[in-house]
Amino acid sequence: KQEVTQIPAALSVPEGENLVLNCSFTDSAIYNLQWFRQDPGKGLTSLLLIQSSQREQTSGRLNASLDKSSGRSTLYIAASQPGDSATYLCAVSPLRGSNYKLTFGKGTLLTVNP
Amino acid sequence: GAGVSQSPSNKVTEKGKDVELRCDPISGHTALYWYRQSLGQGLEFLIYFQGNSAPDKSGLPSDRFSAERTGGSVSTLTIQRTQQEDSAVYLCASSLARRGGITGELFFGEGSRLTVL
Secondary structure, three states, X not given: OOOEEEEOOEEEXXXXXXXXXXEEEOOOOEEEEEEEEEOOXXXXXXXXXXXXXXXXXXXXXXXXXXXXXXXXXXXXXXXXXXXXXXXXXXXXXXXXXXXXXXXXXXXXXXXXXX | OOOOEEEOOEEEEOOOOOEEEEEEOOOOOOEEEEEEEOOOOOEEEEEEEEOOOOOEOXXXXXXXXXXXXXXXXXXXXXXXXXXXXXXXEEEEEEEOEOHHHOEOOOEEOOOEEEEEO
């Protein structure tokens, strides 16, 4: 059974700092991996989707990398801003079987202090 | 619509009552998902609809839960005889789906927060 772990569970940084969020998964047979952002009381917003054949994806100040063989992904946020404060979730889609059944981590709560 | 729309945004009900949660996906998205997010837990898959195919209901936690999708668009998740452990945020998502059921990027609604007293 796939398990997704996100470390740290919470992170507090000063504004302007570059930071890395980590996601690990136990079964490397994945179809894709997605990073989401969730603001308090809100739904999830998709940030980046990485196909299993890709190494990284970039969007603005965000860069997500994927090392499928080691079961790891990182989300790099450059020049963090208070507006980046949210919970960041990663989710993997299985390669075999029902690839629509995403397995989510429990998220990293990020606080960026002005 | 521009995004996935869910209603109600908040629902407080008494134990034993039935509730219906509604999801209106992004126009043109053939795949629709329901997930549940409980306090301190990760998101839990409930059910998946794709076009006219039979839905995958394998994630529904008990037979008190059911869902339907009418006309390939709007979906309703129904919980009968609610219990306190049903309290959670119920999230709906939609995506484009390619042949073979391979899914693309998921777009989530803001969720329906259910509180069972």
